[in-house]
Every structure is written in C-alpha cells, then in structure tokens.
Amino acid sequence: MATYYVRTDGSDSNAGTGPATNQAWQTITKAIGATGIAPGDTLYIAPGVYRGAFTAAFTSPSSEGQRITIAGNPTASQFSGVTPGPVIITNFTDATTASGVTFTCATRNFVTLQDLYFVGYRAGGGPTFGTIIASNGIYQIIRRCGFYSPSQSTDTFAYYFEVPNGSRGPTIEDCVFVGHVGVCQLANTGSSYNSQTLIRNNIFINVSTGSLTQQCLRIDANGTSQSFGGVSVINNRFIGPVGIRPYATFRVNTTFPVVVQNCIFDTTIGISSNATGDFVESYNIFNGTTERQNVATGTGSLGRAFVSPDFTLSRVSGWGNLPFWSNHFASASQNAGINTNSDTTDFYGVTWLAPSTPTIGPIEYFSNTAIGAYLPTERNASAITIAPASTSQSIELYLGATGLTFATSGLAAYYVRNQAAPVAITLVTQTPTGAWSSGGFAEIDSSLVPGVYRLDVPNAALIAGASDVTIVVRGASGTNGAVLTVMLINEPTDAVLVRMGPFQVLADGLGASDPLDIQTGAQHGIDIQCVDSNGSGIDITSATVTAKVYNSGGTLVDTYSCTATYAADGRATFTIDTTVTATSGTYTVTVTRTTGATDTQIFGPLRLYVRPV
Numbered sequence: 001m002a003t004y005y006v007r008t009d010g011s012d013s014n015a016g017t018g019p020a021t022n023q024a025w026q027t028i029t030k031a032i033g034a035t036g037i038a039p040g041d042t043l044y045i046a047p048g049v050y051r052g053a054f055t056a057a058f059t060s061p062s063s064e065g066q067r068i069t070i071a072g073n074p075t076a077s078q079f080s081g082v083t084p085g086p087v088i089i090t091n092f093t094d095a096t097t098a099s100g101v102t103f104t105c106a107t108r109n110f111v112t113l114q115d116l117y118f119v120g121y122r123a124g125g126g127p128t129f130g131t132i133i134a135s136n137g138i139y140q141i142i143r144r145c146g147f148y149s150p151s152q153s154t155d156t157f158a159y160y161f162e163v164p165n166g167s168r169g170p171t172i173e174d175c176v177f178v179g180h181v182g183v184c185q186l187a188n189t190g191s192s193y194n195s196q197t198l199i200r201n202n203i204f205i206n207v208s209t210g211s212l213t214q215q216c217l218r219i220d221a222n223g224t225s226q227s228f229g230g231v232s233v234i235n236n237r238f239i240g241p242v243g244i245r246p247y248a249t250f251r252v253n254t255t256f257p258v259v260v261q262n263c264i265f266d267t268t269i270g271i272s273s274n275a276t277g278d279f280v281e282s283y284n285i286f287n288g289t290t291e292r293q294n295v296a297t298g299t300g301s302l303g304r305a306f307v308s309p310d311f312t313l314s315r316v317s318g319w320g321n322l323p324f325w326s327n328h329f330a331s332a333s334q335n336a337g338i339n340t341n342s343d344t345t346d347f348y349g350v351t352w353l354a355p356s357t358p359t360i361g362p363i364e365y366f367s368n369t370a371i372g373a374y375l376p377t378e379r380n381a382s383a384i385t386i387a388p389a390s391t392s393q394s395i396e397l398y399l400g401a402t403g404l405t406f407a408t409s410g411l412a413a414y415y416v417r418n419q420a421a422p423v424a425i426t427l428v429t430q431t432p433t434g435a436w437s438s439g440g441f442a443e444i445d446s447s448l449v450p451g452v453y454r455l456d457v458p459n460a461a462l463i464a465g466a467s468d469v470t471i472v473v474r475g476a477s478g479t480n481g482a483v484l485t486v487m488l489i490n491e492p493t494d495a496v497l498v499r500m501g502p503f504q505v506l507a508d509g510l511g512a513s514d515p516l517d518i519q520t521g522a523q524h525g526i527d528i529q530c531v532d533s534n535g536s537g538i539d540i541t542s543a544t545v546t547a548k549v550y551n552s553g554g555t556l557v558d559t560y561s562c563t564a565t566y567a568a569d570g571r572a573t574f575t576i577d578t579t580v581t582a583t584s585g586t587y588t589v590t591v592t593r594t595t596g597a598t599d600t601q602i603f604g605p606l607r608l609y610v611r612p613v
Contacts, residue, residue: 003044007019008046037068039058039068048082061111086146138164180215192255199234216243219258224251234260243267266287283337357410395471396452413471437456517611523581539567560575
C-alpha cells in the first residue's frame with residue numbers, strides 16, 4: 001500500500017512516490033495504467049488540467065482493505081510549489097476539440113474518486129451515446145466531484161454508473177452534475193436484490209429536452225426484469241425538464257424500490273415511473289407542472305411550495321454571503337425533511353440547523369463570510385442575576401417574532417455554563433402564568449408585549465459551581481434569537497464582585513506593588529502575581545498557594561485558597577469576602593507558596609484598606 005503523486009510538471013519516468021517535480025508522475029494515463037497504482041494505493045493529483053481519454057487499467061481491488069483512492073488535491077496541500085486550484089480531467093485535447101471518453105473505470109471494484117472535476121463532450125448516437133464517464137464496479141465511492149458536459153438530444157447519457165448484477169452499487173455524494181446521469185444495472189438478469197446504492201447531497205442540472213435525455217437522473221434495471229433495487233436518493237436538488245425517471249418500459253424492484261427523500265425538484269416533471277411501486281417518495285418539494293407519474297404521494301411532500309433560493313444574490317446585494325442554491329431562512333424547505341438515510345451535514349459540511357429534521361435539499365442556510373446576514377429582527381442580548389442553586393426559575397426573552405410555540409419548526413434552546421459544553425433544553429408547552437415546568441415556553445402577550453416569551457430554566461443550569469450560565473434560543477423563522485447571560489451570584493454581598501489588580505507580591509516579605517482599597521461589606525476578586533526581587537514571575541505549577549489576611553493587631557482573620565490563572569508566570573486569583581470586609585480597618589495580606597514540607601515561600605505583604613465609600 002503506497003502513496004503516489006501526479007503533477008503537470010512531473011515525469012512518467014519518475015517513480016511517482018513523491019510530490020516533488022523530480023518524483024511525481026506527469027500523466028494520469030501512467031498513474032492509472034497497468035504499471036501505475038495497485039490495490040491499496042492512494043493517488044494524489046495536483047491542481048491543473050489533464051487532457052486525454054483515460055481508462056483505468058490497474059488491478060481491481062478485491063476487498064475494502066484494498067480500496068484504491070484517486071484524489072484530486074485542489075488545495076495543493078500535498079505538493080510544494082503548486083498553486084491551489086481545480087483538478088480538471090477532460091477529453092478536450094485543445095480549447096475546441098474533444099475526443100474519446102473522458103474517464104472509464106470499468107470492472108474496477110472498491111475505488112474512490114474524490115475532489116476531481118470531469119469536463120468533456122462527445123457527439124450523441126450509437127455507439128457512443130454521448131458518454132464521457134463510464135464506470136462499473138462494486139463499492140465505488142464518488143465524492144465531492146464536478147461533472148460538466150454540454151448535451152444534445154441524441155446523447156443518451158453523459159455520465160453512466162453501472163451496477164454489476166446482484167452487487168453493491170455506488171455511493172455518490174456532494175457532487176454537481178451538469179448533464180444527464182444514469183445509475184443502472186449492468187445487465188437485465190438475475191434475482192431481486194438490494195444494491196444499497198446511495199445518491200446523497202448532490203445537485204443535478206440538465207438542460208436537454210430530448211425524449212431520451214431530458215431526465216436529470218435515470219435509474220432502472222436496464223430492462224423490464226425487476227432485479228435491480230435498493231437505491232436511496234436523499235437531499236438532492238434537481239433542475240431540468242424531468243427530475244428522476246427510468247428508460248421507457250424499464251423497471252426497478254418493487255421489493256427494494258427507489259426511495260426518494262428530502263429532495264427539491266425544480267423540474268417540469270418531478271418523478272416519473274413506468275409502474276406504481278417502483279419509486280417511493282416522501283418529504284420532497286416539487287416545483288413544477290407534474291409532480292409525480294405512477295408514483296404515490298408521500299408523507300410530508302409539498303407541491304409548488306414557497307422556496308426562495310439565494311443564487312448568491314445576498315453577496316451581490318451586500319447583506320450576506322449565502323451559498324448558491326441555499327434557501328433563505330423563511331423557505332418552506334427549512335428543517336422540513338426527515339433524517340432517515342440523511343447525512344448529518346449538508347453539501348458544504350454544515351450541520352443541519354436541527355439534525356433530527358434536516359432541511360429539504362442539499363444545502364443548509366448559512367453565511368460563509370464575516371458579513372453579517374440580515375434577518376427580520378435583531379438578536380437580543382442581555383444579562384440578569386440569579387443566586388446559584390436556585391430552582392424553579394422563569395426568565396423572559398425578547399425574540400421579536402410573534403406566534404412562536406414550543407413546537408415551532410427549527411426553534412431550539414440551549415444553556416452553557418461557564419467553560420462547559422452546551423446542553424440542549426427540551427422545550428415543552430407552557431402558559432404565561434402557569435406553574436414552573438422545566439423547558440416550559442410560552443408567548444406572554446402578542447399584542448401588549450409582542451415578541452416577548454417566557455422560558456422556564458432547567459434547574460441543572462443554575463446549580464452552584466459556575467460563575468455564569470448563558471441561555472440561547474434560536475432557529476425559528478423570523479427571529480435572530482435571544483442570548484441571556486445569568487450571573488450566578490448571591491446578592492447583596494456578591495453583587496459588587498470586582499476584579500482588582502494584578503498586584504505583584506514580592507518574595508521574602510519585601511512588600512507589594514500597590515495597596516488594595518476595598519469598600520466595607522463588599523466582596524472582591526483579587527488578581528496577584530508572585531515575583532522575585534527582580535520582578536520575574538515565580539512558577540506556581542503544582543504548588544499550593546494560599547492568601548492569609550491579618551488585622552492591624554497581627555491576628556489572622558481569614559485564609560483563602562488561590563487559583564492559578566497563569567501558573568508558569570506566578571499569576572493567580574482569590575476572592576476576599578465579608579469575613580474580612582465586614583469591619584473597617586487596615587489589614588495585611590501574605591501569599592504562601594508551598595510545594596512540599598521543606599519548600600515554602602512567603603510573598604508580600606499587601607496593604608489592605610477596608611473603608612466605606
């Protein structure tokens with residue numbers, strides 16, 4: 001199992017085992033030929049244009065452990081001296097001349113193609129039928145690839161993926177196809193089987209209107225025998241005359257039908273079948289004249305629904321930078337799908353806003369720039385104080401939008417205790433004046449205080465041990481959400497907690513940099529640094545550090561444990577409370593650093609004044 005490299009300025013006389021110019025191969029023909037890669041190998045291809053008609057001639061892997069990966073490296077992370085850019089494989093031998101099949105990978109199993117851009121054209125009609133991609137084999141994976149081919153009415157299929165009889169079909173995900181695609185059984189023989197073919201998070205665009213070529217995706221058993229089945233078509237978008245259909249009279253298996261979910265069809269005809277039962281659909285959006293032909297209406301699907309794709313106009317107009325084909329936040333597709341067979345992320349790797357109900361289509365709403373995207377209301381951020389360990393607490397949040405309920409699509413709530421992971425709050429029904437119920441959520445009054453909601457905070461969010469907890473409510477259409485920070489402090493003594501310093505306390509009783517001046521009855525957080533006589537910080541890693549406060553008569557009043565904030569530089573913090581500040585007067589503070597019975601250092605003292613304002 002070896003790693004090989006191809007770059008446009010390499011040489012096929014090289015060994016191919018290194019990324020440098022004097023190590024890498026130059027052509028894909030060499031790399032995928034009989035003397036190139038072998039089972040278990042990985043091939044990285046540098047950015048550039050590779051021209052020709054390429055056919056895989058390497059030995060076919062026989063198991064998953066021998067998988068061959070042919071990977072474009074558009075970021076050029078595997079190469080030095082190469083500018084990032086697309087990895088283009090094309091049958092255009094010059095700017096206007098195209099010849100042969102761009103890429104053929106026949107009878108090759110356990111092959112992964114990723115991060116490649118295939119461009120080509122062939123005139124239609126037999127025997128070529130316009131094919132520029134021809135692939136068959138079991139357990140093939142095609143991921144993050146682009147396919148572009150101008151088509152004409154006699155081009156039966158531009159990209160053809162054949163599944164050997166009774167075998168596992170391909171996984172095709174996160175790809176863009178311009179031209180028509182075929183996923184079919186290699187030959188129309190054999191008994192019924194589940195091919196476990198997965199077509200997910202792709203965009204299919206086809207402009208051909210020919211009677212044989214107008215479908216974006218053709219799926220069938222390559223004949224009338226219904227042996228081929230088990231194809232899942234999930235979270236895709238189809239743009240063209242027809243979304244999905246088989247060839248005329250051809251069938252798929254009704255025991256293992258084609259399952260179509262979470263897809264958007266911007267097509268004249270959505271899904272067309274030659275017989276009822278071959279295709280099963282649910283949670284799709286059909287924006288066209290005919291939604292289904294010989295296909296039963298599925299659960300959760302919508303026809304001519306309100307869908308508003310951005311087309312990157314958010315960037316053009318300056319309010320955000322949404323990806324092309326993403327939907328605006330108020331789209332009917334938002335969080336309207338079903339998670340069966342769905343990936344946890346979209347085409348761009350972005351987590352669905354609500355993973356249990358992913359957005360219909362391949363692309364989630366998100367802004368991929370620092371430009372702030374506009375939403376109808378401004379996010380509300382505020383802070384309040386609640387005593388730690390309080391229970392049955394309700395808070396009020398301003399969300400702007402009216403009419404929200406605990407069950408509103410996309411609405412989600414979380415709490416984050418200081419320096420801890422977010423915890424989801426399960427929202428439940430509530431009324432404005434009802435008894436507290438963990439996660440209770442209700443609109444208070446849509447006319448008198450529009451946009452204001454009650455949320456019953458889970459008791460676990462307010463337990464002692466954290467300085468604060470942040471509560472976030474977000475995700476519903478029409479609101480940017482609300483952020484509320486709850487300070488977990490006891491009033492009135494904790495309410496005036498103030499950080500002071502940093503104060504330097506010097507070694508061996510030499511003194512301190514400044515006096516402390518604290519209001520009577522207050523509580524103060526003090527930042528200190530233990531330094532030597534030259535002002536350099538003393539390492540307190542693994543040391544026990546305590547602060548002792550003495551009154552003017554030399555009597556110890558209280559002892560505090562210090563918490564290291566930057567141990568290597570001697571920085572720590574402690575909090576003086578009302579045990580000391582209850583009585584006005586002059587005090588001194590010493591800091592003790594101990595790492596063992598025979599290693600104790602005294603720093604300070606600090607002068608401390610406690611007096612009323």
